[in-house]
Amino acid sequence: MTQSTTRRSSRATKAEHVGMAMYPATVSRTQRLTPHLVRVTLSGDELRGFRDDGPDQRFKLLLPLAGQDRPVIPDPASWYDSWLAMAPDVRPVLRTYTIRAARPERGEVDVDLVLHEPAGPASRWAAKATVGDQVALYGAWAEYEVSESVGRQLIVGDHTALPAIGAICERMPEDTGADVVIEVSGPADQLPIATPQGVSVRWLSSVEAGPGAALVDAVKSFPAGQEWGYAWVAADRDTVATVRRHLVKRRGLSPADIMFMGYWRTDGAIDD
DSSP: OOOBBOOOSSSSSOOOOOOBBBEEEEEEEEEEETEEEEEEEEEOGGGGGGGOOTTOOEEEEOOOOTOOSOOOOOGGGGGGHHHHOTTTOOOOOEEEEEEEEEEGGGGGEEEEEOOOSOOOHHHHHHHHHHHHHHEEEEEOOOOOOOTOOOOSSSEEEEEGGGHHHHHHHHEEESTTOOOEEESSSSGGGOOOOOOOTTEEEEEEEEOOTTTTTHHHHHTTSSSSTTTEEEEEEEEEEEHHHHHHHHHHHHTOOOOGGEEEEEBBBBBOOOTT
């Protein structure tokens, strides 16, 4: 298990990332949380060495190709170059997800995956995942990190960001103040989120205007005098760019105080 430590390009404290590693894992449980969200619990002895990097820690999920019992794992020391060098009929499917919860003492991690149509390879796998399925993950890498003096926060995300938002809110100190805005398909896709008393959560439903339209409108609808010291934004790439532009040009938030991530594209997966 190869690990590396890299300095985090944080907007706040400049902490270091923990070591990243390749972890073979096996599906040990699945649970349908909502009509469009399934939780897959991955287990393995290697995961007992998993090192938590923060609440919104992303990782690369490697899935076997059709006809394979397990993914062919690239060289962890140079995993991406090794993955690229693989022949197409060997190279595992690669997608980026967020770890919802990690229990290294039990060698387990929970991953919440969105089921969508048209389904991509990871969505199809998640819908049919069964106990005993073998995968691998490489990670993890977190971005959310704020100083104690940051003031009120803005957390914005769509369905794909729900696992990260849930983990962020659960780890917030009790005196945290934040506005959380989440867009999902509809009321049936809402999930309980534990938050400090000073955190407000607003749920939105997707509208005919397209993905992220409700998120953009909601952020723009905050009172003109509303101020935030930090913003975390994750959704499709175009929505993230629009929200970030509004926060900088209309709200006066410094680009250095905005963590923004395009989790997906309307024309395909970020990893393609």
